[in-house]
Amino acid sequence: MINLERLTKTFSGQGGIRDITLSINEGEVFGYLGPNGAGKSTTIRCLIGLLKPERGTVAIHGLDPWQNPKTLHQLVGYLPGEVALPDNMTGSQFLGWMRRLREPANGGLYAGRLLDRFDLKPESMISTMSKGTRQKLALVAAFAHDPPIMILDEPTSGLDPVMQQTFIQWIREENSRGKTIFLSTHQFTEVERTCHRIGILKQGSLSLVDSVDHLRQKSRQVFEVTLGEPRDLRSIGGADLDVAMVNDRTATITVNGPVTHLIQQLATLPVISVREITQDLEQAFMGIYQQDEEGTE
Amino acid sequence: MKASVISLGWHTIKKATYGYSVGIAAYILFLAWVYPSISTNPAVTRLLSSLPPALLKLAGISSNFSTYTGYLSSEFYSVIDIWIIMWFVTMEAMALVGTPRQNHSLQWWLSSPISRSTWMLGQFLALALALVFLTGATMASEILGAWWFNGGHLNWSGMIWLNVVALLIGLLIAGYSMVFLAWLPKVTWPLTVTLIFYAMNLVGGMTPHLGFLSNLSIFGVYQPSLIAEGAVPTLTAILGFILGSAILAWFSSAVFARQDLAL
Numbered sequence: 001m002i003n004l005e006r007l008t009k010t011f012s013g014q015g016g017i018r019d020i021t022l023s024i025n026e027g028e029v030f031g032y033l034g035p036n037g038a039g040k041s042t043t044i045r046c047l048i049g050l051l052k053p054e055r056g057t058v059a060i061h062g063l064d065p066w067q068n069p070k071t072l073h074q075l076v077g078y079l080p081g082e083v084a085l086p087d088n089m090t091g092s093q094f095l096g097w098m099r100r101l102r103e104p105a106n107g108g109l110y111a112g113r114l115l116d117r118f119d120l121k122p123e124s125m126i127s128t129m130s131k132g133t134r135q136k137l138a139l140v141a142a143f144a145h146d147p148p149i150m151i152l153d154e155p156t157s158g159l160d161p162v163m164q165q166t167f168i169q170w171i172r173e174e175n176s177r178g179k180t181i182f183l184s185t186h187q188f189t190e191v192e193r194t195c196h197r198i199g200i201l202k203q204g205s206l207s208l209v210d211s212v213d214h215l216r217q218k219s220r221q222v223f224e225v226t227l228g229e230p231r232d233l234r235s236i237g238g239a240d241l242d243v244a245m246v247n248d249r250t251a252t253i254t255v256n257g258p259v260t261h262l263i264q265q266l267a268t269l270p271v272i273s274v275r276e277i278t279q280d281l282e283q284a285f286m287g288i289y290q291q292d293e294e295g296t297e
Numbered sequence: 298m299k300a301s302v303i304s305l306g307w308h309t310i311k312k313a314t315y316g317y318s319v320g321i322a323a324y325i326l327f328l329a330w331v332y333p334s335i336s337t338n339p340a341v342t343r344l345l346s347s348l349p350p351a352l353l354k355l356a357g358i359s360s361n362f363s364t365y366t367g368y369l370s371s372e373f374y375s376v377i378d379i380w381i382i383m384w385f386v387t388m389e390a391m392a393l394v395g396t397p398r399q400n401h402s403l404q405w406w407l408s409s410p411i412s413r414s415t416w417m418l419g420q421f422l423a424l425a426l427a428l429v430f431l432t433g434a435t436m437a438s439e440i441l442g443a444w445w446f447n448g449g450h451l452n453w454s455g456m457i458w459l460n461v462v463a464l465l466i467g468l469l470i471a472g473y474s475m476v477f478l479a480w481l482p483k484v485t486w487p488l489t490v491t492l493i494f495y496a497m498n499l500v501g502g503m504t505p506h507l508g509f510l511s512n513l514s515i516f517g518v519y520q521p522s523l524i525a526e527g528a529v530p531t532l533t534a535i536l537g538f539i540l541g542s543a544i545l546a547w548f549s550s551a552v553f554a555r556q557d558l559a560l
Contacts, residue, residue, distance in 0.1 A: 045558075045559065045560070048408060050404070050407065050557070050558045050559070050560055051557045051558070051559065052555075052557055069407075069410075069412060069413070070410050070411065070412045070415075071410070073408055073409055073410040073411075074410045076408075077408075078404075078408045080401070080404045080408075080560065082401060084400050084401035084402045084404065084560075085402060085405070086397070086402040086405070087402075088309065089308070093308075094405075097301070097305055097308075098405065098409060100301040100304070100305075101299070101301055101302070101305070101406065101409035101410070101411055102409050102410060103299075103301070141405065142408070
């Protein structure tokens with residue numbers, strides 16, 4: 001559905017992306033993560049046909065966004081990261097213009113449903129709208145034509161927690177209707193609850209692509225170990241074990257390598273319980289990212 | 298070309314177009330109202346005859362106040378009309394292309410199924426439409442002025458040609474403004490180039506040995522007092538302006554289609 005092959009786009013100063021190869025399947029929700037300046041928006045701008053790739057190829061449904069933006073934009077809805085709406089009109093007028101430019105696609109009915117969903121009343125002038133209302137208007141405008149492919153660059157920035165939940169629920173529903181969704185975000189809960197796979201971008205290069213479930217599994221494992229008698233567990237620490245005492249009988253042990261080493265060490269101790277502490281994706285991401293940084297240095 | 302692209306452009310600049318039109322109409326009607334007292338006042342004729350010809354040329358003032366169109370060619374078309382057109386076209390081209398590029402609101406229109414070249418041509422056509430509207434308002438107010446205050450006496454040919462030439466110049470300015478804005482979204486370039494053309498015409502007109510500068514300027518063909526007296530531009534010049542505007546509009550769409558847009 002979405003294919004990037006050695007996609008490269010650099011700028012004369014700094015930044016950009018290098019050799020991004022990625023394939024997103026139909027009906028998949030893909031999360032695109034990375035710190036600021038990593039190249040997430042550059043990738044998305046190449047996907048939408050705003051930037052011409054320097055090298056490599058981009059294809060959505062087999063169409064090159066730079067060569068065929070007109071055809072492609074009938075299939076794609078794009079929510080920009082930096083929402084800049086035209087200030088010289090009301091929200092209703094803006095939605096009306098978007099509908100007219102997209103004709104003959106009929107987005108009236110679906111747009112109405114989105115307005116209800118996000119509790120948006122678009123009659124006022126855009127210049128007087130709050131950041132959250134503008135973000136909601138942008139969401140409705142971007143997807144009012146009910147496109148099969150949705151590309152979203154930090155979609156929940158500016159939304160309140162209730163609307164963020166509404167958004168997550170809506171993304172899941174759209175995905176269950178078979179839509180393919182490419183989501184760039186900093187919100188880990190968003191990724192955890194919506195994405196099938198994620199890609200982590202670092203300094204313009206894709207450092208990891210994996211499924212959310214697998215990423216959780218293969219990330220650093222953390223255990224809480226309790227002994228039957230007081231003992232300093234720090235003595236069992238090694239290169240791949242980080243031990244932090246909770247009290248004189250209990251410690252949390254982070255395993256950075258194979259778990260067998262920990263099992264061997266614990267076999268000699270009066271252990272009464274071992275409990276795995278589940279990491280959320282944010283912790284997993286930070287762990288992977290730090291490992292990656294250490295590896296680079 | 299989708300009509301909605303032109304409509305969107307028109308929506309962006311229609312308030313400014315109406316504002317300029319009302320201003321022009323009010324000014325022309327005022328001039329028409331005072332014309333009968335000026336045309337019969339020998340002091341005005343004496344004053345104009347006493348002024349140095351170079352100064353009159355610089356200000357674009359004709360000493361021929363005996364006809365209503367000749368009077369308007371001095372008092373309105375020679376300086377004010379052309380300055381209005383210069384300012385209107387460069388500023389509204391900025392509103393159509395430069396501002397949406399700079400504030401990134403262009404991302405919305407370009408994420409719809411509209412090609413960039415279509416969008417750019419649509420903005421040019423919207424600006425051309427606004428110029429036609431402005432020209433129409435100018436002509437209508439001149440006709441009304443003649444009808445209400447001057448017994449319906451009007452040099453139709455002179456009035457039409459004055460407005461046609463001003464419109465053609467406006468279209469050419471619109472063409473190269475679009476090229477600059479398609480390339481770099483900066484307001485100063487179109488206006489700077491237009492002022493350079495204007496200055497070239499002014500210097501060429503005042504200094505005989507630099508007369509070639511007038512021929513190089515787009516304002517060289519704009520001689521309101523002569524046009525009012527029947528000296529219309531050649532067909533080559535008219536076709537040159539029309540063709541030049543069309544080529545520049547096409548070129549702006551070609552440039553814009555190849556631009557990286559970090560929106």
